[in-house]
Amino acid sequence: MVTGSSGAGTKFFGPATQTARLMLYGLLAIVLMAMDQRGHYVASVRSQVAYLAEPVYHVMEWPVRAMRNVFGQMQSRRSLRQENTALKEQLLSQQGALQRLATLAEENHRLRALIEGAEGQAFEYQFAELVRVDLDPFSHKVMVDRGSSDGVEAGQAVIDGAGVMGQVEDVLLHFSTIRLISDPNHALPVQINRTGLRTVAFGSGVTGVLKLPSVPRQADIREGDLVVTSGLGDRFPGGYPVATVTAIDRQEGQTFVLVEATPLAALDRGREVLLIDSPAPKVDEQPLPDQLEAGDGEKASGDEQGGQEAEEPESAEVDSLEGEP
Amino acid sequence: MIARRDRPGTFYLTLASAIALTLVYLPPALDVFRPYWVALILIYWCLESQALVNLGKAFIIGLLLDLLGGSLLGLHALSLVILVYLVTRFRARLRFFPPWQQALSVFALLLNDRIILLWIISLRGDPLPSFGFWLPPIVGTLLWPWLFLLLDRVRGAMRRRTSS
Known part of the structure; x- marks a missing residue:
């Protein structure tokens, strides 16, 4: 032809x-x-x-x-030195904060284990850099320099230093594309951190705006509230910050309020991101009814879990914590 | 006469540069000004050497652009097919316009293209884009005369090399 x-x-x-x-x-x-x-x-x-x-x-x-x-x-030696000292200070202060967090995390693990909760596992992170290739501005995608040769899988959650960015969509050998949460077709299960109110955050097509269309009128929600992932839907692990609420429009006669939120992650100007390796699906960790009865049953489920995720060092730690008291 | 024919190599070389310019990283502040390079290149070749460009090629180039750029598959294919059709249709007139008038008609073509894109965006249910959406046709129009001269140079150089 x-x-x-x-x-x-x-x-x-x-x-x-x-x-x-x-x-x-x-x-x-x-x-x-x-x-x-x-x-x-x-x-x-x-x-x-x-x-x-x-x-x-x-x-x-x-x-x-x-x-x-x-x-x-x-880059001059001096500016490098300055940067180095600044980074060291930052590291120290964050280590201090982390120490406290570590004890809290352990306590949380123990408490979660008591109520047989599914949350609170540790995740593994994989570092990746954004590839400097400009994709179509209307595609709401970015590209990172890790692919199937690095073990990246479609559906992995992607965060940056400040919050959730999106999820892995296509995986190539050395690259993968990430669909950003600002895509109008992207829905993210979230909750309001202050109240625990669960809802869904949709992209709006504009980089700086997320929409939460299904918040009831009577709901307790204020400007400045932190929106975090709820962990429902199994794609995104719970508890990661997503956005802050910036505008609430309560219209007369409407069942739902129009809530807009600003993503915390640098969706269009970031450079480094983290890919989250989620552990085994949460379904496996739901306790069977007969195991709820005795403390022994609880341990058994813990051991079973350890066996299933042999490569997860964290679950072994949970076991040892449970053995302590 | 045959010796002075354009080689397809020149066409593909300029096309590859246009695709590269589309993908190459620009800081976000400059990104909004990025013209629709592939369209400009196709308009040029369509006007000057029509044997090299046809609707089928435009379609395939568009698909390639969609694959590389991650846009909706068929988006650029549609836009380039319409563009090439229009240029072919009015080729006789466009070719003999003075440069500024030609630039104006290029503006009309690029604007038409943006309107088609706008239509697709609204069909998808995306919100309407901001003012920056209308900048690339303007940049493309301003670039057109210079791009035209540059491409003429390139084409001439390549021709001389083949005929000698």
Whole structure:
């Protein structure tokens, strides 16, 4: 078809054929878009073909990487020293805070174990850097430099230093794309930290705004409230900060209030992110009814859990904590 | 006459640079000004050497752009197919416009393209974009005369090399 129409071919066919071909291609494009939007077929084909795109990203990223290296070399000794001392101070103060947190976490583990709760496990983090390739601004995606060769899997939660960023969507060999929480099709199960009110945060299509459309009118919610992940839905582990509530619109006669929140993570200007390795699915850790009766049963479930996640060092610690008293 | 024909190599080289310019990292403040490079390149080749560009190619280039850029599959394919169709349709007139008038018609083409994109965005249910959405056509128009001269140079150089 391409050879038939190349050359001076189009001239002889006249505008009618040309219009027909426009219609054909236009229709094809619209069908493709609809399929991609609905998530039929196209998504899987796309993730296969994306492997071909990988070399392109490597090439595109190279000059930026080189430039960053050059600037890194040029940074003076003095500024490096200053940065070093500043970072050391920061590390020390955060270590201090962490010490306290560690005891709290242990206490929390113990209490959770008592009530057979499923939350409070430790997660493993994987460091990744954003790839400096600009994807389509309307796609609400970013790319990081870890892929299937580093053990990244689709669906992993992604955070940065301040809060939740999104989740891994397509995994290539050395790259993966992340769908940001600002995507209008992205829904995130959250709760209000102050009151424990559970709801869902939707992206709005604008980087700086999340929408919480299903908060009832009578609900106790204020501006400045911290929104954290609730851990429902099994994708995102609970307790990670997501956003702060910035605007509440209580309209007369409406069942729900319109709540807007600003994401804490630097969605469009961050550089380093963490991929969260979630441990085994939470379903496994639900205690069986007969195990609830005696303390022995509780231990048995703990051991079982340890066996299932042999690579998780944390569950072994929980066991030893339980043995202590 | 045959020796002075454009080689497809030149076309693909400029196309690859346009795709690279689309993907290359820019600070967020500059990112809004990024023109629609691939469209500009396609308009040029469509005007100057129509044998190299047709609707099928435009469609495939658009799909490639969608795959690389992570946008909705078919989005750029649709936009480029319409663009190439319009340029082919009005080619005889556009070719002999003085530069400023040609730049104006390029502006119209790019604006039309943005309107199509806006239509798709609203169909998806995304909120309407901010003012920055309308900047790329303006930047593209301002760049057009210079880009035209540059591409003419490149094309001339490549031609001389092939004929010698």
